[in-house]
Amino acid sequence: MNRIQQETDLPERVKIVEVGPRDGLQNESATVPLEVKVGLIERLGAAGLPAIETGSFVSPKWVPQMADSDRVYGAIRKRAGVGYPVLVPNSRGLAGALKAGVQEVAVFAAASESFTRKNINSTIDESLERYRSVVAEALDSGLRVRGYVSCVLGCPYEGAITPDAVARVAGQLDSMGCYEISLGDTIGAGTPRDARDMIRVVSERIPVQRLAAHFHDTYGQGLANVLAVLQEGVSVVDGSVSGLGGCPYAKGATGNLATEDLLYMLDGMGIKTGVDMGRLLDAGRFICEHLGRRPVSRVGQARWVRKD
């Protein structure tokens, strides 16, 4: 069916959650030095981003790119009103995050049994059980907790994922006390109808105001999917500056939606974000120059062409 019945209102304001310094850099082949990570995060803060994913407290054996997250968090100048969440996979990670003095953490579940098995060698329910105690401890320590659900529009191992499977996992994270659930199309395979249908089912269980959309541009669908879910009332969208983690020319590209392209659309539609495009482009140029590549964002490329 090709029907799109939807809200007639788009949100007047959208909160952009910048995931480049963690989700992005974690998926880049080059390991980035501490001072460059700090420089990137501070430029993103200067651009007006209200939330910047700063690092991950996981075993360096798993994710060497994030081994210095405690020092990165310690080094950045925290801006009032800006959230600097870090990923914590378990209680050990949470302990490290608490030691580093973080005020917000994120837990990362998946809507796919196969993905969960391959990723952390457990079932979805086992992973949720572990997160339940981690989230409870974080909340007891006065932290805010963001929840992630990956593979919401498809799984690299088992293919199709039902909206009900997404709603079940998202509902569990919600019941644990996560203030916001980010729904991620990890493989970027979804199209606007899938995205809309998924949001409709999940928002039957969780108020749409507490849902975030996390789309990838692997197949070029990221912004169209964002438009479709904005039309469903979603008002929080994740982006990765310059498409960090999504270099289309890198093997295993994840194709993160570039924050610049997202902001261009929101600006053009008169949707407030508080983010300054010029400063965002500066942040993108800063990290891309370090990585020795051109920005993946179309806006960044266009500006680059214009300056030529």
Place this chain on the structure above:
Amino acid sequence: MNRIQQETDLPERVKIVEVGPRDGLQNESATVPLEVKVGLIERLGAAGLPAIETGSFVSPKWVPQMADSDRVYGAIRKRAGVGYPVLVPNSRGLAGALKAGVQEVAVFAAASESFTRKNINSTIDESLERYRSVVAEALDSGLRVRGYVSCVLGCPYEGAITPDAVARVAGQLDSMGCYEISLGDTIGAGTPRDARDMIRVVSERIPVQRLAAHFHDTYGQGLANVLAVLQEGVSVVDGSVSGLGGCPYAKGATGNLATEDLLYMLDGMGIKTGVDMGRLLDAGRFICEHLGRRPVSRVGQARWVRKD
């Protein structure tokens, strides 16, 4: 305002008009030999595209890349039910097209006075007057005529363009007897709200079934804009295989929307096109290998990554 009031139906079927061999190759720096153009057009036909813009009968002084359009048209095997339009700027171009035996031509107007002045050194009304006689002669000769309006969401010289200006030019082309009017965001600056508003105004004058959307991905907005106008009832969309003419790394990139990314969205939404993705990707690889670059389409990049 952020309202999107729209049709609750998306079209069940979309006609994709492939503009790569003309609009695309005309904007590539490399000049492509006859046999490669023919090979590309035949592969696009094999992929099931119902309309393929084949060439341009303009002075070789202006557009050397299209100097062999008569021989290209003569060399391609014409498929039943497939349109092979060629661009004609004036009666001399039409004479050449008729001599070559073409059955469909296209005329190219703009909604911007500055663009028209810089492009063909005349006013919009002067250009329309010239097209009126060209279109009349083409119709008398039994040809079908497609109309283009460029700069519909902005002009590189004068900036904003009003939907009324677009509607006026489109209405003139419609009154001349063009069977379809393609509305082009030449600089790719538009966002979904602009695209929707423009289509609403133009469709007050011309039935939406006769309107085509031609978006560029210069700022990454192409597919989101397509979604917005599909929601308004548009069912004809132009695409350029592998984003030909829109290499984001080329100076003066036009950022044509890649047909592969468009098809991926339409396929994913269950909208019929009759186009085969595998064969379309073959056509894209064929021309990109000749041009010595990777496909600009995200889908093409993803496949390329996967095969690595």
